[in-house]
Amino acid sequence: MVESLNIVILAAGKGTRMNSKKLKVLHSFAGSTIIEHILHTSYALNPSKIIVVYGHQGEQLKAHLKDEEIHWVEQVNPNGTGHAVQCALPLLDENAKVLVLVGDAPLIQAGDLNKLLEHTSAVLTAQVNNPFGYGRIIKNMDGFISAIVEEKDASPSQRQVDEINSGIIMTTTTNMKKWLTQINTNNAQGELYLTDIIALAHKDNNSFKAVPVSDARTINGINDRVQLAKNEGIKQEMLRENMMLQGVSMRDPNSVHIRGFIDCGEDISIDVGVILEGENTIADDVTIGAYSIIKNCILGKGTRIAPHSMLEDVITQGDCDIGPFARLRPGTKIATKAKVGNFVETKKTTIGHNSKASHLTYLGDCEIGDNCNIGAGTITCNYDGVNKFKTIVEDEVFIGSDSQLIAPVTIGKGATIGAGSTITKDSEAGKLTLSRAKQRTVEGWQKPAKNKA
Ligand code: UD1
Ligand code: CA
Numbered sequence: 298m299v300e301s302l303n304i305v306i307l308a309a310g311k312g313t314r315m316n317s318k319k320l321k322v323l324h325s326f327a328g329s330t331i332i333e334h335i336l337h338t339s340y341a342l343n344p345s346k347i348i349v350v351y352g353h354q355g356e357q358l359k360a361h362l363k364d365e366e367i368h369w370v371e372q373v374n375p376n377g378t379g380h381a382v383q384c385a386l387p388l389l390d391e392n393a394k395v396l397v398l399v400g401d402a403p404l405i406q407a408g409d410l411n412k413l414l415e416h417t418s419a420v421l422t423a424q425v426n427n428p429f430g431y432g433r434i435i436k437n438m439d440g441f442i443s444a445i446v447e448e449k450d451a452s453p454s455q456r457q458v459d460e461i462n463s464g465i466i467m468t469t470t471t472n473m474k475k476w477l478t479q480i481n482t483n484n485a486q487g488e489l490y491l492t493d494i495i496a497l498a499h500k501d502n503n504s505f506k507a508v509p510v511s512d513a514r515t516i517n518g519i520n521d522r523v524q525l526a527k528n529e530g531i532k533q534e535m536l537r538e539n540m541m542l543q544g545v546s547m548r549d550p551n552s553v554h555i556r557g558f559i560d561c562g563e564d565i566s567i568d569v570g571v572i573l574e575g576e577n578t579i580a581d582d583v584t585i586g587a588y589s590i591i592k593n594c595i596l597g598k599g600t601r602i603a604p605h606s607m608l609e610d611v612i613t614q615g616d617c618d619i620g621p622f623a624r625l626r627p628g629t630k631i632a633t634k635a636k637v638g639n640f641v642e643t644k645k646t647t648i649g650h651n652s653k654a655s656h657l658t659y660l661g662d663c664e665i666g667d668n669c670n671i672g673a674g675t676i677t678c679n680y681d682g683v684n685k686f687k688t689i690v691e692d693e694v695f696i697g698s699d700s701q702l703i704a705p706v707t708i709g710k711g712a713t714i715g716a717g718s719t720i721t722k723d724s725e726a727g728k729l730t731l732s733r734a735k736q737r738t739v740e741g742w743q744k745p746a747k748n749k750a
Contacts, residue, residue: 304344306347328575331525350381351370370388393469395467404535408511418506420434420467435458445492514535552571553570563582576593639656641657644661672696693710706720719733
């Protein structure tokens, strides 16, 4: 009886055509790396074991994935996909299903892999316009696969076949062990082909089933940077389509980039050139203005972000206004009805309900209560060159323009700070505090004249 699932990811190829110091599977892809996308899809299948076969520059790969639960197998002197899986045989669980994934096809969908797992032995296949380079699926009368023939080994008539091997193959541990010990290198490339187990299975009356992929775009492998960019484009298209189907409107979908994971509600509107990075949760009715970058944020219902804003690790309660040209750095929390306007930078700062910092301000390590107005040009001086200190602004405070709040400092409830003040001590609640020189006119002052040569 088959009890568990083992996934074997083949990643021992050199990736020569990338022309890179970096291992192919570690190249950036939709917010992480090629291999991490494959791992993410693998986890969705709930496997009992994931085995990665590595070769060239394996240490780079291990170091990058040190926090993942992976069983590592080195393929010394790689000699084909069959050889790669042979290297993993000792690690396979008895009575398991074994799913072999190729390390360079990051668009594979968990739904398709689950369909494969409904069978004892199956290959994920695709019908393509240009089958060049792929293994061809040769079927017998009742639709089972009698063999997979590689491009270089195929006869002219076999090359006409347009159903191809995605590279993803599944059977049981018992079968894998039985058939993989019978393959040989008598082929055009002198390699051990994993695909040769298909004909052996057929001879055993245990043929593999061809399971067609639901979206042929998802089986494309990445061998060079052109294919990397094409795959990224397809991934972006799929992510955007998914968001749009969930209720997100995009003015120009092709210009929106998603580099991570999104949890989104309905009636969200995204303008051109927006980048969504990391893990974002976006509630209903949020609008994101053109050319904004949103990274690891939780945006509450009805948050409005005007163009050219940058938000990282920000939480908004909703129904608030941000930007244009706002820079909200990690640890910023914005309450309802609050406003953070143009050229305002915040960091580790809470802005209370209905409080406003509309222009040209730096707020760092700061807690602002409700119904406050922070005038243009206000700066929290939170750093003495060595340590950071906090500024507390209690409810109903008015800070006049061009003021500096030298932390640690507290502005009491309902206080007003006169414009142009440098506040070094706590300011009393309900009172006006100013700290600036009195205006005076200097009598008899002369404008400087230009020196004679
Ligand atoms: C393979 C299939 C082909 C299929 C195609 C789909 C075989 C013999 N052929 O061909 O039928 O249509 O994938 O993309 O399986 N790898 C190792 N060790 C090795 C060789 C390869 O780990 O010794 C890894 C590579 O890193 C890669 C994967 O296996 O991730 C596929 O290898 P590749 O050489 O690209 O196979 P293809 O010739 O494309
Ligand atoms: Ca390939």
